Amino acid sequence: MAYTSFSSIQMQQNQSLNTQQPVALKQGQVFHGTIKQLFPDNQAEVQLGGHRFMAKLEVPMQAGNAHYFQVTGIEPDLQLKVVSGPINQTGTITQQINQLLDSMHLPKTSEMQQIAAYFLKENVPMSKEQLTQAEQLVKQLPAGVTMKDALHALQKIIDLKMPMQQDTFQALIQGGMKQGFTQTIDALRQLLQQDTSLSPAIRDQLLQQLQLLAKPFETETGGAILAKIIQSLTDANTSSTDKNILIQMLKEVGILPKNANIFNWSTTALQGPSVSHSNSIGHLLQQIQTATPKEATQLISQLQMAITNNADFTDSQRAELQQNLMKFNAAQSSQQALSTLVKELQGQLGKMRQMSITAPSTTQLLQSIQSVSQKDMPDFITQLKVSIESQSLLSASQKEILINTLGKFSLANNTPQSIQVLVKELQGQLMQAFSRIAEQQPFKTDEQNITAKQHLITLMNVSNSTTDDMTFRVLTQITSKSGEPFIQQLVSQAEQSVHNAIDSKALESAMKQTLHHLGLSYEAKLLDKTADMQQLAGQLKPQLLSLLQEPTASNATKAVAEQIVARMNGMQYLSGENGPQHQLIMQIPLEFFGRKTDATLQWNGRMKDNGKIDADYARILFYLQLNSLQETVVDMQVQSRVVTVTVYNENDQLKELAEPLKTALKKGLSSHDYQLSGVFMKKFAENQPVKTTLNAKTSKDVNGGVDFRI
Template structure:
């Protein structure tokens, strides 16, 4: 089964021919017609829609067509005639035979197919490029059509890209709108079977990123599981569940191994205060750092410390007013006590317990809520349980979920089921935005940009999937099956960059997103075409966004969204017979949601595909009244 592909909106050939002068390289061969002859064997040669002035090695006659080869480009273009004059009666096959003979190349089906395309499109190509192109056509990945590969080679010549395997595969895979989820799943399966050729640490790091991609809500699920286990331990009831929750947190390395039901809270307190922080400003500190700072305070600093704690509580966006009031009561009671090491430690422990209680509740009730610093209730809870956990919170929450999934304990399994249900019930636009950010970050889509800007944590960037795939491919110990599966993913990631770019004020971004969460698998390709403001940011008032989706229930779907002065028109193409009925209850919420973002919905047009889906995607630019689509339901608002 072949994957559907697209041709980017921005990189269109007519624009290229108009904006770029003909650029030839030494050794290239092209078909041209001599329009005029000048002294000193100079000639004006017509190549497609463009003209070239060059010096001929032998005298020729105006009006004749030949295949020429570039023998020199400096200080002026010099051409050698490769074939005799082309007669108007000659067929394409005869022209190709004559050219292949003159270049001492075999008349293989692949070479003839390549030459036919380049002669028809009046593009220059060298003998070395022809040989390389033939090699690519003879070694195409399964399910890839030769015509797709020839279009990629065409693009490489047209855009003057290096003729390398990396560029070819990047353009080939980057144009596909399906298959990235399958490629990642295949890589994970091959990786899981590797025991000798890949170190356990590298394997663990890769699997961690793959889980973040395939389960972007794993962190939220892990946060709920942590909260439920803590709430079980905080409850006054004594039951087998308390012991199971305790053992679960110890196995997940949240609590020390010597923790018991009576002392787990004090063990947690000792764990985060074992390395006391020096007196420091705590305004932007985590809850765990707040407790550490209080525990480290001395009587002389206590007044300043209390003022900072009060300010921290006032500005804390992840606590309710009632919770803040309870915490402030603890401070008021402390202020009435003598200020010594014992009372300071008592305050730290009381705040530690009350904050754990508050954030364990909010980590469930406010699942996707973040404060202005990007912190969440689950991260604050984790900072109160484990020293310096905020620097590696994603890995810790993912490990919590892994331990829970591996557990055979009925209480833990029931908690996982409940956590999954709560995540599903809480998903909204913010959750989807967060999930996409997690996927993009884990894929390493901004890897090169981060390195160039020298921004962000380099060690964190290096843990994303892309740089790890590059290292894997460069390692001589990596097995061939693992290299092949890694190369496919890397080619897709490179392809997104190759197809993204700018042409004057117009910019284009291509993103392939593997959506594999909540038990559902879907491939999504997002193609944004618009312009940038002078400050380098996207102009949100004008844009064209195409979504190529392949979902389990709705199958292949194309959404074409056009934004003009913040007025949005949406065309949706799908073969589902009852899609317009299913869409009816969602129209008002769509309109309302867009209005909240200061956009106005002009119209929603739902139509069916008539010709094959891959052809429609190849055409890319879907016109509103295109005859290729059947008449459908037009909803104008």
């Protein structure tokens, strides 16, 4: 099947640019060229493909003749030696190839002839050593790799001035593939499960990372499951037996304490604030401001633990915050000193773009209400009302119910018992409200970027040592393994709710998470002094690199791990700059509720003088393998912010199906100051191949490398 290939898109975009660039020739390289014009002192104009350049010939030649030339020098002028007599242009390509191989004293094997034919056709200069190394590489092609893919990879190695080595060759082959990423990851998962030679720690860590790739919406599903559990526990029609099973599951995950039962589970929030929740930092700082020196010592210790366990901070940010906390001295502590410390920490957190701690969330305020003095209670109730009214997750009717509940509270008689009754009623109403939002709108966040499921965790006072995300993942895994029919139904309903709520922002988030978990930018992050090294080490790529050094791992496991690492490296090799042009290639293995696909993206554009991407001009190619539409390529071109979209697919009904979506696309583009020119549906057969053009420049660096942008 003929479709728009990544290489053809790149070649077409750079065609006008490439013809203006000189050819990169290095000592020892051989190429097929034609003498166009002779000048005194054996100087000649030589043509290589669409390029012409001046060179000095060792012996006088005749204009118009074609030869195989070898580069004998590049300083001060380009110097060429003829390695074959005049080539008969009417001769067959096989005759020309044989003449080349004879002149270079190379074997006429099938592989060598195919390599020489390809390089001759593409006008790629090559040395005898490169041809010999290339022959050895193509003789060891892995299963499923065609000679065409191998030849493209070999040309890329020469273009990038990279060594002709097996690892580089495999990386470029794997990086150029548009399918098979999810299958390779599945193969690794199966091998890890069967490889008993690996230590359990290494195997479990890798399997856990692969689980993150396979379940990009696992935390949202866990939030929806928690919401369904809360609804079941508060439903009078749920049997006591089923409620006990649900309570036991929440205990196992760590959401409820060990002493919880069907009668007291909802009152756990009254037992004290959680110290492990990521939002507890703001709550602890609020408490420190009014604490005694003895209380402050304990709160500072809890704050240190909260900062250590907060996955949002980098190592340097944690160190900066912990260093400030070291200033605290219990013996010399005063209210003014504590207030100053809190303000400094607030300033640091503000710079780190963490959650606003000067405006606690509704759930945080509810947790701290019992520690408010009677004198401060009126202001606190007003603050709680404002917080409820500004909570964007709550509907108007939900806000009205909560405000009415607050209205019942008597400021004149705010005893501990009355406050406890108020908190319990508000907590129940908030849990009902947030459980419905967590089920129906799992991806929605409020003004503080908090989701409904995170509010539920705060209300339920989770006090384990794991992060919120891990809590939801464990809940999803435990409930999914349950043999209870009503649990399976609950999980199915939660998954369907998340499935129905998936939108473009959810998909964007899933793709970003997948790229992060893969660790594609691992090497670049190592140079970043602010990067969290512990988080980096947990990504898939560094774990696979460690696995390849593990002596106990089986050869089969290592072979598949090498394929995955090669594919990731290949994406980096194929992404890079070419003068003002820039190319980025990404392959993302996606899995949504059991459906797997490889999404491949190639972006080609140009850079402005200030080094930033020019958003006015770009060409973006999406290659997708979809369940219903099968093979699909979306080719989007942007010229002066005018967008043209061409969709390649074999489905005859696609044009009719796409028609209602054009209005939404036009509106969405317009909101970002882009104009939609048109959307066109084509079959793959309608796509015409694009002629390849050599892209190179003169260089005197024989062992030169290339810079990669990751």
